Structure formats: structure tokens, C-alpha cells
Amino acid sequence: MSPSKPTLETTFCGIPCLNPFWLASAPPTNCGEQVMRAFDAGWGGAVWKTIGEPITNVSSRYSSIDWEGRRMMGFNNIELISDRPIEVNLQEIAEVKRRYPKHVVIASLMVESKRESWHEIVQRAEDAGADGLELNFGCPHGMSERGMGSAVGQVPEYCEQITGWVKERARTPVIVKLTPNISDIRIPARAAKRGGADALSAINTINSITGIDLDTFQPNPNVDGKSSHGGYCGPAVKPIALNMVQQIQADAGSVLPLSGIGGIGDWRDAAEFILLGCSTVQVCTAAMHYGYRIVEDMQDGLLNWMSEKGFATLEDFRGMSLPNVREWKQLNLNYQIVARIHEDLCIGCQLCYTACWDGAHQCIHLDRTSPVPDTTRTPAMVEIEAARKISTTPIPKLDTGGAKRISTVTPLERIPRVDEHHCVGCNLCSLVCPVENCITMERIDKDIPAESWEERVAKGLVPSGAREVMSTNT
Amino acid sequence: MSERVPFPEQIAATSKVAERFGDLHPPLDRQAAVPEANRCLYCFDAPCTNACPTHIDVPRFIKKIASGNLSGSARTILDANILGASCSRACPVEVLCEGACVMHRYNKQPIQIARLQRFAMDALHESGAPLPFEPGAETGFSVALVGAGPASLACAAELRRRGTRADLYDARPLPGGLNTYGVAEYKLPLVESLREIEMLAQLGVDFHFETRIDAAGLAELEQKHDAVFLGIGLGAIHQLGVTGEGLPGVTNALDLIAGYKSGSLTTIPNRVVVVGAGNTAIDAAIAAVRLGATDVHIVYRRGPEQMSAFTFEYEHAKNEGVKFLWHVQPTGIHGSRAVEGIELTKLESTDDGSIVPRDGSEFVLEADLIVLSIGQATHSGFLSASSSKSGKIQVERGRIVIDRATGQTSNPKFFAGGDCTNGGREVVDAVADGKRAGVGIAAWLEAQHVTV
Numbered sequence: 001m002s003p004s005k006p007t008l009e010t011t012f013c014g015i016p017c018l019n020p021f022w023l024a025s026a027p028p029t030n031c032g033e034q035v036m037r038a039f040d041a042g043w044g045g046a047v048w049k050t051i052g053e054p055i056t057n058v059s060s061r062y063s064s065i066d067w068e069g070r071r072m073m074g075f076n077n078i079e080l081i082s083d084r085p086i087e088v089n090l091q092e093i094a095e096v097k098r099r100y101p102k103h104v105v106i107a108s109l110m111v112e113s114k115r116e117s118w119h120e121i122v123q124r125a126e127d128a129g130a131d132g133l134e135l136n137f138g139c140p141h142g143m144s145e146r147g148m149g150s151a152v153g154q155v156p157e158y159c160e161q162i163t164g165w166v167k168e169r170a171r172t173p174v175i176v177k178l179t180p181n182i183s184d185i186r187i188p189a190r191a192a193k194r195g196g197a198d199a200l201s202a203i204n205t206i207n208s209i210t211g212i213d214l215d216t217f218q219p220n221p222n223v224d225g226k227s228s229h230g231g232y233c234g235p236a237v238k239p240i241a242l243n244m245v246q247q248i249q250a251d252a253g254s255v256l257p258l259s260g261i262g263g264i265g266d267w268r269d270a271a272e273f274i275l276l277g278c279s280t281v282q283v284c285t286a287a288m289h290y291g292y293r294i295v296e297d298m299q300d301g302l303l304n305w306m307s308e309k310g311f312a313t314l315e316d317f318r319g320m321s322l323p324n325v326r327e328w329k330q331l332n333l334n335y336q337i338v339a340r341i342h343e344d345l346c347i348g349c350q351l352c353y354t355a356c357w358d359g360a361h362q363c364i365h366l367d368r369t370s371p372v373p374d375t376t377r378t379p380a381m382v383e384i385e386a387a388r389k390i391s392t393t394p395i396p397k398l399d400t401g402g403a404k405r406i407s408t409v410t411p412l413e414r415i416p417r418v419d420e421h422h423c424v425g426c427n428l429c430s431l432v433c434p435v436e437n438c439i440t441m442e443r444i445d446k447d448i449p450a451e452s453w454e455e456r457v458a459k460g461l462v463p464s465g466a467r468e469v470m471s472t473n474t
Numbered sequence: 475m476s477e478r479v480p481f482p483e484q485i486a487a488t489s490k491v492a493e494r495f496g497d498l499h500p501p502l503d504r505q506a507a508v509p510e511a512n513r514c515l516y517c518f519d520a521p522c523t524n525a526c527p528t529h530i531d532v533p534r535f536i537k538k539i540a541s542g543n544l545s546g547s548a549r550t551i552l553d554a555n556i557l558g559a560s561c562s563r564a565c566p567v568e569v570l571c572e573g574a575c576v577m578h579r580y581n582k583q584p585i586q587i588a589r590l591q592r593f594a595m596d597a598l599h600e601s602g603a604p605l606p607f608e609p610g611a612e613t614g615f616s617v618a619l620v621g622a623g624p625a626s627l628a629c630a631a632e633l634r635r636r637g638t639r640a641d642l643y644d645a646r647p648l649p650g651g652l653n654t655y656g657v658a659e660y661k662l663p664l665v666e667s668l669r670e671i672e673m674l675a676q677l678g679v680d681f682h683f684e685t686r687i688d689a690a691g692l693a694e695l696e697q698k699h700d701a702v703f704l705g706i707g708l709g710a711i712h713q714l715g716v717t718g719e720g721l722p723g724v725t726n727a728l729d730l731i732a733g734y735k736s737g738s739l740t741t742i743p744n745r746v747v748v749v750g751a752g753n754t755a756i757d758a759a760i761a762a763v764r765l766g767a768t769d770v771h772i773v774y775r776r777g778p779e780q781m782s783a784f785t786f787e788y789e790h791a792k793n794e795g796v797k798f799l800w801h802v803q804p805t806g807i808h809g810s811r812a813v814e815g816i817e818l819t820k821l822e823s824t825d826d827g828s829i830v831p832r833d834g835s836e837f838v839l840e841a842d843l844i845v846l847s848i849g850q851a852t853h854s855g856f857l858s859a860s861s862s863k864s865g866k867i868q869v870e871r872g873r874i875v876i877d878r879a880t881g882q883t884s885n886p887k888f889f890a891g892g893d894c895t896n897g898g899r900e901v902v903d904a905v906a907d908g909k910r911a912g913v914g915i916a917a918w919l920e921a922q923h924v925t926v
Binding site: 068069347348349350351353354366379382383386387388389390391392393394395408409410414434435 | 508509512515516517518519521523524525526527529540565566569570576577578579580782878879896899900902903906910
């Protein structure tokens with residue numbers, strides 16, 4: 001392990017960064033006062049709320065999905081780009097850069113799709129002192145109806161052309177922010193790269209309707225009884241973002257320095273994006289939920305983890321997980337795991353049992369107290385037996401030991417049994433189990449060499465008709 | 475039938491005494507209920523459901539609270555337990571559903587099942603919606619139910635849902651038996667019991683109040699009806715059999731509890747001694763404290779390990795300031811015109827395990843009121859006198875012997891359930907007995923009809 005303390009300092013396409021934590025272009029970076037407070041809290045950079053011709057916003061702009069008592073697991077907005085004049089935003093950028101010269105300020109830009117308009121805004125943003133430019137080709141609501149935002153990001157030709165116009169004038173790095181509202185993120189990524197982009201950021205928000213009010217029949221967020229599709233973000237979108245990040249980083253035609261965005265709320269999320277190749281990460285929803293202060297633990301936690309793992313810099317682990325993401329056809333078909341239930345931890349909820357019967361492969365059974373294994377007893381049979389049982393309130397005097405109903409030891413009959421011969425190793429039981437490490441997936445293939453579908457096809461072990469089914473769209 | 479005044483309106487407005495008996499477990503509000511409901515793991519073949527004598531599908535009604543389907547939640551509860559609101563308050567859930575919750579083995583607090591159940595039932599009552607069941611198509615059968623306590627009410631509900639007429643006979647002016655008159659007010663207020671029975675009455679149950687059924691009356695009922703259900707509970711509280719027991723100032727726990735609940739008893743003297751250490755004794759002792767007694771003792775022949783009260787009841791009593799005297803036996807009641815004290819003799823164990831009084835250990839505990847709570851007598855005498863032509867009703871140790879699955883007695887036309895069959899348990903046990911008997915009677919009547 002490295003004796004020296006690790007550092008979060010890094011560079012992003014030539015821009016020196018105090019740390020990889022940037023605030024994404026969004027309400028938390030609306031004005032200079034906010035950005036300076038964010039820098040004081042520890043954010044290494046900020047992508048300014050998108051600058052363009054001022055717009056008019058609607059009232060009621062956000063809505064969210066709560067999940068079993070936790071608020072804002074998914075977040076949605078129909079707010080547009082900055083509603084403040086371009087010159088005010090640029091003056092404030094200049095002010096922030098003067099007072100925080102080591103912090104990164106990226107100007108997010110969106111103007112009409114005319115060469116002169118882009119040339120002009122690029123010139124003005126750089127004159128104000130921005131360290132780089134982020135082209136907002138991703139905003140999915142409102143602006144797209146006016147031919148901007150995702151209307152550009154969704155058409156590779158526009159994406160390439162506008163990136164090219166910007167590059168004609170830009171002296172600082174040009175980052176293209178991609179929309180996820182396409183079928184293959186690599187297509188616009190390649191277009192941006194062809195257009196000369198220095199870096200990419202992904203993902204922007206996902207088209208969404210967060211919900212309908214069951215009393216008024218109106219969708220959220222409610223604007224005078226109506227709503228419009230908005231941009232979805234927050235913890236719910238992280239898996240989608242990680243996949244798109246990996247797709248970009250694994251594609252030679254797309255790969256560029258990448259700023260990861262999508263559901264990042266803590267250092268763990270950040271580490272995952274960096275392991276898939278991101279150089280910096282951008283945060284919005286978590287900061288909107290809890291405030292700028294969340295960056296303290298993002299720094300502290302990531303540094304502690306790096307110390308534990310022996311990483312001195314972000315480059316030591318950046319992209320480390322990319323080789324582990326493969327195409328399905330390259331996965332080892334001879335790898336075999338089965339579920340093991342650890343009796344000492346089992347609380348007897350039997351969620352694994354019902355999940356295996358209804359959602360998987362019917363190989364978990366409630367026969368621990370049967371004289372012989374019984375794989376024919378169905379959940380319905382168990383329920384009918386239970387309904388027939390007669391229970392009474394235990395009374396200390398009348399029922400010896402009966403009042404000790406509270407048991408800290410799970411009765412054997414409530415601990416399910418895995419039929420390992422039929423278990424396919426799908427993981428479902430271990431996923432539904434509420435107790436950590438109670439169900440573990442154990443490897444049982446012994447001394448069988450790895451073999452993938454691709455290899456089986458190459459060896460001629462696969463009937464010809466089945467081969468094409470597995471081909472992918474690379 | 476003349477216009478009936480709803481049961482909750484037949485009692486006097488809440489007395490000042492009731493204010494001293496606030497909820498032991500206050501209700502949950504929506505914002506507390508929903509996260510609590512979401513904590514439920516939704517176990518398969520759930521231990522809570524198995525532990526409940528009425529087998530309420532607990533995970534199902536809890537998930538309905540989480541999803542906001544409160545009417546569905548209440549229906550799930552009532553479908554299994556027609557006194558679901560009463561039971562949510564009166565049940566000793568620590569040894570039932572909540573005691574069985576798997577969370578105990580997860581190092582977490584069990585799901586607050588009782589409070590969630592009350593939340594769903596309160597929501598139904600507040601909504602003013604009717605009972606979510608309809609009477610079944612009339613079969614023409616008629617069943618007499620003796621006693622209008624929880625067992626008979628549950629039995630009547632099952633019968634009505636199956637289209638069988640149910641006539642309930644009770645000696646008291648209001649229905650519910652001990653559910654109405656015998657549960658501590660801080661658990662189940664009298665008015666809540668009546669509210670629930672009022673709802674049940676929507677199924678078309680015929681009540682005959684202030685009607686005491688004796689042996690001759692029972693024979694008459696047998697003749698008039700197709701079957702008879704005995705939900706007669708237990709009899710009077712046992713006497714001590716010591717001198718001075720007839721003095722004013724000697725009462726029993728059931729009279730004390732019924733008295734303050736119905737408003738006829740509003741004050742209590744300072745020094746109260748409760749004899750016995752069962753759950754009813756605890757209820758009486760705590761009631762004495764709440765009514766204003768300054769010095770309340772429970773005296774018991776044996777030690778805390780042997781008392782029949784639940785541990786949490788014992789803890790509750792201690793928290794209320796009730797004092798316990800163990801290993802003492804009342805050997806006399808002192809007083810000239812009224813009770814002045816109770817003579818107690820210390821008991822000690824001998825080598826062979828029996829307990830004997832220690833000579834010369836007598837002492838007098840001063841008291842103004844002595845409350846007996848040493849178990850109830852049974853009605854076995856009344857039953858043995860009523861041997862009918864269709865057969866005798868078998869009784870063992872004072873309890874009516876039944877087939878647990880159907881409630882049927884040794885006389886096939888007679889069914890029974892509740893305290894008169896189990897020797898005295900909880901409201902929920904009586905409801906479960908009554909429910910099984912209701913299903914059993916309907917099935918038996920149908921089978922009789924088919925063979926005719």
C-alpha cells in the first residue's frame with residue numbers, strides 16, 4: 001500500500017482540477033453567488049447553468065418519485081436553460097474565476113443552430129474566463145421543441161456540424177454533453193468526436209412523466225392542470241448512465257475524456273463512474289436534495305477508499321473495470337454458482353422461497369423438517385396447511401413455555417432448503433433476502449475450463465441456426 | 475322491528491373518569507403508518523398470521539396500507555376477524571403477531587402490527603362506509619346464540635354471511651360481553667367496542683338483551699332453532715373463603731372494571747388490595763391507580779415467575795406504581811363495619827415442592843377496598859342440568875368439550891366457543907372459536923339438509 005496520502009487532483013483534457021467533483025449544469029450553478037459557495041464547500045468545478053438567449057420558465061418545474069419512505073429517488077424537471085441575460089452570466093463567470101482561479105468553471109452553451117451565433121457565444125464565454133465549454137446537446141424538454149438541446153443531440157449530423165463550428169473558434173476544451181434519449185449513445189458520441197470535440201459528458205436527463213395524480217388525473221409537475229415530459233435524473237438513473245458511459249468508453253470511435261453524470265450522490269457512485277473510465281463526475285440531484293455540503297464526504301470517502309486500495313491518483317484506477325464488461329457471448333458458460341442459505345443468519349421470512357417459486361426456477365423448498373426431501377409441495381399447498389392450523393394465545397399458566405413466543409432462533413421448518421442440483425445460480429433469492437450475507441452464491445464448477453458461446457461457435461459445437469441469434473450490433 | 479338506537483348512542487356521554495384512561499398505544503397518523511407498513515418484509519406463510527388465532531393475513535393488510543388501499547386493508551382484517559378494531563387494541567400482541575415477527579431475529583423492532591391494524595380500522599370507521607360484507611342468500615336456518623360476547627358475535631357474523639338467521643341472547647343491556655365491559659379502558663374504550671358491534675349488526679343480527687337463559691330456556695331454544703351456539707363465557711369470580719369476606723369493601727375485578735367503564739363507579743378509596751396476579755388483576759390494579767387510589771397492592775400466593783399475567787402487563791403495573799407482595803395468602807379480612815385490612819400469611823416452599831403457610835407469619839395490610847381476581851367459576855352446573863333429548867353436552871373441568879375445528883359439542887345440535895370452552899383466554903381466541911363454529915354450524919346444517 002502506498003505510504004503517501006492519495007490525491008484527488010487530476011486533469012480533464014488539459015484542465016487542471018482540484019478534485020473530480022463538479023456540479024452539473026443545473027439550478028445549483030445558476031449564479032455566481034451559488035458557485036462561489038459551492039467552491040467554498042469543496043466542489044472542484046462547476047458547469048454553469050446553460051447560457052443562451054434568456055427564456056421564460058413555467059411555475060411548478062420539478063417533480064419526483066419517492067421510494068418506500070425515501071424522498072426523491074427519481075427526479076424530474078421541466079425547467080429550461082438560464083433565464084438570466086447572457087451578459088450577467090458572463091460577468092459573474094469572470095468574477096468567480098477572478099476569485100477562484102484554481103477552480104474549474106465550464107460555460108454550458110446553447111444557442112440557435114447558426115454558425116455565427118455559436119461563434120459569438122464561444123468568443124464571449126472564453127473572454128469571460130471560462131476554463132472550457134460544454135455544448136448542451138441534451139436538454140430534452142422545451143428547448144428541443146425550438147430545435148436546440150436534444151434536437152441537436154439526436155441527429156448525428158447536427159451534432160457533428162455544430163461541434164465543428166464551435167471548434168473553429170474555441171481556444172479552450174470543448175465538451176459535448178450527450179442525450180440518453182437515443183437508441184445508441186455511440187452514434188452521437190462518434191459524431192461529436194468527428195466534429196472535433198475534446199471531451200464528452202454523459203448522460204443528460206431522460207424523457208419522463210413522473211406520475212399522475214389519482215384525484216385530479218393531472219400529471220406532475222402540474223402547470224395549471226397540464227404537464228409536459230421532463231428530464232429524469234437522480235439515483236434511479238444511475239444504472240442507465242453507467243451503461244452508456246461504458247458503451248462510450250469501450251468504443252474506439254467514441255472514446256474521449258469523459259465527465260460522468262447520472263444519479264451520482266456519494267463517493268461510491270463516483271468511484272464506479274471512474275472505474276468505467278470517467279475523469280470527472282458531475283452532480284446535480286443530490287446537491288439539490290441535500291445541499292453543497294455532500295461534497296465533503298465525497299472527497300473524504302473517496303480518499304479513504306483509495307488509501308485502502310493503494311491508489312495514489314484517480315488515474316491509478318480510472319477505467320479499471322472496463323475490461324470486465326464484455327459482450328454476452330464472451331462470458332464463461334462453464335461458470336456455475338448455487339445459492340447457499342446460512343441458517344444462523346436466516347430469519348425465516350421465506351421471501352427467497354416465494355421468489356424462487358414465482359420468479360425463478362422452483363428450486364427452493366420448505367422441507368427441512370420433512371422425513372424426505374419434498375419438491376412437490378407448492379406454495380399454495382403450504383398456505384392451505386397454514387390456514388388449517390389452530391393457534392391460541394399462549395397463557396403462562398395454561399401453556400408451559402407457551403408465552404415465550406418471541407424466539408431469537410429461527411425454527412428449522414421456516415428455513416428453506418436450496419435444491420443445488422436444480423439451482424441455476426440466478427441470484428434472485430440472494431437479492432430478495434433482507435439479511436446481508438444470509439444467502440451467498442457459491443461457486444461449484446470444479447476443474448472445468450472456461451468456455452464462451454463465441455468459443456463454442458468457433459469449435460463448431462453450436463448448430464448453425466442458433467448462431468445468429470446471439471449476434472450483437474457492434 | 476322498531477327503530478333501534480345505535481349501541482354507541484345508548485351509553486352516557488364520556489364521563490370525566492374516561493379522561494384518566496387515555497390510549498396506552500396512541501394511534502398512528504398516515505405519515506407514520508406508511509413507512510411502518512413499508513418496513514414489513516411481506517413474509518411468505520407469515521409467522522404473524524400463523525400466530526394470530528383468527529389468522530388475519532397480516533402482510534396483506536399491511537401492504538394495502540402502504541399502497542393507500544385503506545378500505546381493502548380493513549376488509550382483509552374483517553374478513554378474518556369481525557372484531558378487528560377491538561382486537562387491534564385489546565390483543566396481547568407481544569405474545570401473538572408482534573411476538574412472532576421475524577424482525578426479532580433481525581435485531582430490529584417488530585412491525586407495529588396492532589397499531590397498523592387500528593389505523594386501517596379507524597380509517598374505515600371514520601369513512602362512514604358500511605361493513606364490507608353482505609348477508610348471504612337466506613337459507614331458512616335459524617341459530618340461537620347464548621351470550622353476546624366476542625365468540626357469539628363472530629359466530630353470528632359467519633352465519634349471517636352464509637344466510638343463516640342469528641338470534642343472540644344476553645343478560646346485559648348491551649352486546650359485547652367482556653369486550654364491552656371487561657377490557658381496560660386505556661386499551662379498548664367501551665364505546666369503541668359498541669361502534670364495532672354496531673357495524674356488525676348491519677348483517678342483520680337479532681339481539682335479545684336482558685334475557686337470562688336458564689336450563690328451561692335452553693331447552694326452549696333448542697326446540698325453536700336449528701342449532702344452538704353457547705358463548706356463555708365464565709361465571710362469577712371465586713371467593714376466598716375467609717372470614718370477613720361479606721364486609722362492604724370487598725369486590726371483584728370484573729365488577730370494578732365494568733363499573734368504571736359504564737360510569738357507575740367514579741371514585742375509589744385510597745388503599746386498595748388486589749388479590750391474584752393474572753391479567754385481569756393487573757387491569758383492576760391499574761384502574762384503581764387511575765381512579766385515584768394512592769396505595770395499590772397486588773398480593774399473590776406465589777412468585778413473579780408463576781403469575782399468569784404477561785410480562786409486559788407486570789411491567790406496565792409497576793410503571794403505574796402498583797406494589798407487589800409475593801408468597802402471601804389472604805387468611806382473613808379485618809373490619810368492623812367495613813373493610814379495614816387484609817390479613818396475609820407468608821408462604822414458603824417445602825422440600826417436596828408444595829407451599830405451606832409459615833406459622834406465626836401473619837400480618838395485616840391496611841386496606842379500604844379488596845378486589846378479588848382469583849379466577850372465575852364455570853357454568854357447568856347449568857349445563858349438566860340441561861341434558862337434552864338429543865344428547866348430553868360433555869363438560870370437563872367445567873369447560874365445554876368441543877371439536878376445535880368446528881366448535882361442535884358432544885351433542886351435535888350444540889356448538890360452543892370462547893371462555894366457556896377454553897377456560898378464559900383472550901378476545902381474539904373467542905373470535906377465532908366463534909368463527910370456526912359459525913363455519914362449522916353452517917356446514918353441519920347444510921349436511922343435515924342434504925341428507926333429509
